Amino acid sequence: MxxxxxxxxxxxxxxxxxxxxxxxxxxxxxxxxxxxxxxxxxxxxxxxxxxxxxxxxxxxxxxxxxxxxxxxxxxxxxxxxxxxxxxxxxxRMNRVLSADPGDMVAVVQPGLTRQELNEELRTTGMFFSVDPGANATIGGMAATRASGTTTVRYGTMRDNILALEVVLADGRVIRTGSRAAKSAAGYDLTGLFVGSEGTLGVITELTLRLQGQPEAISAGVCAFERLEDAVGAVQHTIQMGIPMARIEFVDTMSVKAVNAYSDTHMPELPHLLVEFNGSEGAVAEQAEMFGEIARDFGAVGFESATRTEDRNRLWRVRHQAYYACLGLRQGARAIVTDICVPISELARAVAETRADIDASHIPGPILGHVGDGNFHAILLVDPDNEVEMAEARRLAARMSERALALGGTVTGEHGVGMGKRGYMEAEHGEAWAVMGDIKRALDPTGILNPGKLVRGN
Incomplete structure (x- = not known):
């Protein structure tokens, strides 16, 4: 056979x-x-x-x-x-099967994209909160336990999936979880399959937790003279308990790229992009509190946006940043890597990563969802130049090693695949072997996405 x-x-x-x-x-x-x-x-x-x-x-x-x-x-x-x-x-499995405003849930097929889902939900007063930037499919987002710009308030895919329908390697169909908000009945199989990257089963249906569309939304952007000050403002904002809906960081090189790509005119300095959701009064209060913190850390101006078109324009800056950064070096490929560290170690991790990249001969913008300690480096290399490829791999390895040394993880949202598999033992120790045991129990012949996530498959 x-x-x-x-x-x-x-x-x-x-x-x-x-x-x-x-x-x-x-x-x-x-x-x-x-x-x-x-x-x-x-x-x-x-x-x-x-x-x-x-x-x-x-x-x-x-x-x-x-x-x-x-x-x-x-x-x-x-x-x-x-x-x-x-x-x-x-x-071709891309439908919204049901959307229930009473329970604030939707049942969808895995091929539906995030943007398609929210278009379907526009008239219901609800929305799906996880926004990884790319217009990924809901099934793919579940398989990689995606997160993104709104995680700081609404959580990751793990927090927003109530139930799954999964086909196992031998063809058996199982259902995990329910529409109930919580359960103490047995193992959390939903959590097991979320983030399993297609190595344990194939997701064919998802029951998602939805959010109510907020009464008011306000977005804003401000610049800082120093990277450390921008990240320090993030840390202080989180520690103060201000309920940010989004708080994103783009460094000077990223801003330069976005200005060229999108014909914007942002000062070529590190920036924070923020968003507040809630009632009119709460949003105004949150924006004012953040503005005070930003000014204390030396922020240069604070541009606010409440109209939908202005907010969309602001967030396009962040969502298009990857493609903008590619434009910094024509013909380059990007080695994009992410880490996530405790919020108290974020400033150190970003500053040391920036110093490593600056000391190399490879351009590498840094940006990320810093409200939850997660950031990305986009290392721009000539794919035919083995010296550059080796240097990029060294820089990425330094990031992963730094994350583990600071009590973090080698990937906050990109997942493991085959790219980060070499760090799994260092991060998880004997627990990685247990993951392999689970894999063999559910997929004894090793047919499901082999060569990814676990050892020896």
Whole structure:
């Protein structure tokens, strides 16, 4: 039994929704990461949980690897078919199955994107809060335990998923969790699958916690002369308990890139971008309190925005920062890496990372969701220059080692994939071996996204 025999057995089930064309294979071998393309042997577009179950049963019998595929925006090689096999594209399972304002929940399929979901919810008075920046699919966000700009107030995907429908490697379909706000009934299997990166099961349905659209929203931006002052303002704001909806950092190099890319005119200094949600009075009070803290740390001005179009313009600066930074060096590829540290260590971690990059010959903007201690470095390299690639890997390794030394984690939101797998033992010790035990129990033949997250799969 081989991959080819598995794909032959799948043809009657899927018909023209199974492709082996070169263009489809190549498009599903690409990602936003710096890893070279690794195409699968086939691409399938399932349309139901039942179909996914039958598909996995066949692949399990033939030993054919299966790699779930959402929008392809992952940064650590999560969707690369490094053992070959079948890419499972969920773009045709992209519906909102229900949205209930009474319970503040929505049930969705995994191929639905974050922006599509919030468009569907516009008339309900609700919204889904997790915003990783990219227009990722909800299933992919769950698989990588994504977070993003709003995490400081609303939490990560782990906090916003109540229940899942999951197809296991052998085709069994299970449901985890419920619509209830909490449960003490048995193991938290929902939490187990959120962040498992497709290595334990294939998510086919998600029950999500929603938020009420706030009465008032105010956004703002301010600049600082020194990076350390901007990060210090973040730390003090969090310690004061001001309920920020977003608090984002972009350094001087990032601002320079955004100005060139978006035709903005921000001072080329470190900036904080903030947002407040709530009642009119609460938002005004929160903005005033933050403004006082920012001024105490030497902020240069504080531009406020309450109109929707002005807020959207402000946040486009952050959401387009990755593509803007690529423009700093034509033809470069980006090695994008993230770490997360305790908020008390954030200023040190950012400053030392900035010093490391400045001492190298590689440009590397820094930006991030600093309200929860998470930041990113975008290392711009010539992919054909092995000296630069080695230097970028060294800088990324320094970041990961620094995070662990400061009591943090080697990835706050990008996930492990194959890019950060080498740090898992250092971060988790014997617990990493336990993860491998769980993997073998649920996927004994190792067909689910092999080569990612755990050892030896």
């Amino acid at each position: 081989t991959i080819d025999t598995a794909l032959a057995a799948l043809t009657p089930l899927l018909g023209d929704r199974l492709s082996r064309s070169k263009s489809d294979l190549e498009s599903h071998g690409q990602s936003e990461s710096h890893f070279p393309p690794i195409p699968p042997d086939g691409v399938a577009w399932p349309v139901s949980t039942e179909e996914v179950s039958r598909l996995l049963t066949i692949c399990h019998e033939h030993g054919c690897p299966v790699i779930p595929f959402g929008a392809g925006t992952s940064l650590e090689g999560h969707t690369s078919a490094i053992r070959g096999g079948l890419s499972l594209d969920f773009s």
